[in-house]
């Protein structure tokens with residue numbers, strides 16, 4: 001039987017196959033009587049989503065759904081969702097999906113009670129204290145991918161549809177009150193999404209592990225998260241219905257998000273502008289840019305990566321780890337260059353400026369400059 005557990009860290013997590021059946025109980029635990037289920041367009045008509053709505057209806061909780069959510073969700077999606085939340089008299093959100101549905105659902109619960117524009121709550125300094133915390137509706141998170149870890153995170157990523165900049169909106173109460181991690185929900189993910197999201201989880205762990213800040217708790221979680229991806233991502237690619245491996249990938253995803261409190265780095269600093277400008281898949285973009293970033297950071301992280309390699313059963317220190325990443329990418333069918341994702345060279349200067357302003361940039365072990373960041377883009381495209 002695949003693992004099953006109740007955790008209280010970093011929030012209340014009901015972990016295990018089939019536990020979506022506890023959705024109505026989770027609503028009661030979070031104090032919701034009229035939840036709005038938020039998901040993306042693709043998931044809206046899938047059986048896992050219909051089943052969740054039926055569970056709600058059977059428990060007398062209605063069956064309200066908002067699904068006008070784009071892959072890199074933007075403020076227009078948010079405005080429409082907030083309007084539906086208010087007009088429907090909802091008292092909480094079930095954020096259901098991959099990072100896109102989870103983040104937009106979380107942000108609807110947050111923004112519905114705020115008077116200021118959402119951009120005023122970007123993750124800068126103490127901007128989060130501008131929010132009226134008492135007006136934030138409770139959130140239940142139900143991940144259907146194993147990657148972003150947004151189900152245990154205190155942030156939501158929102159793309160500005162005008163400027164095409166991805167902003168991180170932060171508030172402690174964006175942390176879901178209850179999370180249901182049911183690996184059965186991830187079984188139907190298309191292979192390319194399994195790869196992309198799995199590599200996002202790996203990137204979170206790798207960047208958190210590599211960032212220079214002092215946070216040994218996150219360091220440990222990141223290391224074990226990388227090992228779980230190494231052991232299990234190939235298994236779920238070989239057999240998508242392997243529930244044990246799907247469960248371990250769900251844990252790795254949550255661990256990545258817990259770990260990246262320690263910081264992210266150039267993988268995400270590059271990936272955010274690329275995703276915002278070219279609408280590429282976030283995790284797949286991370287996977288493409290990972291080796292050039294590792295190479296650039298080598299002088300600062302060589303010893304630390306050698307320790308990780310030894311823990312993960314990889315011979316050859318930093319070189320062995322680098323070769324492992326290259327082989328993993330090749331085995332999973334990750335493109336070698338961004339050009340294969342439709343990224344051109346014409347907007348490198350613009351994306352370089354965006355990368356340097358990205359909040360992830362500050363966690364890179366080698367200080368990012370215009371020169372080395374531009375070189376990274378050149379190498380990745």
Ligand SMILES: NC(=O)c1ccc[n+]([C@@H]2O[C@H](COP(=O)([O-])OP(=O)(O)OC[C@H]3O[C@@H](n4cnc5c(N)ncnc54)[C@H](O)[C@@H]3O)[C@@H](O)[C@H]2O)c1
Nearest residue numbers: 042043072098099100144145148150153157185188189282
């Ligand atoms: N909040 C955070 O901390 C955080 C961290 C990393 C990334 N993100 C954000 O998350 C988003 C990416 O999330 P994602 O990688 O999970 O992808 P996604 O949510 O965009 O989903 C990708 C596609 O997979 C489909 N899908 C999802 N689950 C499925 C399932 N079980 N069966 C079949 N189809 C399924 C969706 O319909 C969608 O078409 C980006 O916007 C990124 O910026 C947020």
Ligand SMILES: [Fe+2]
Nearest residue numbers: 148200204282
């Ligand atoms: Fe990510």
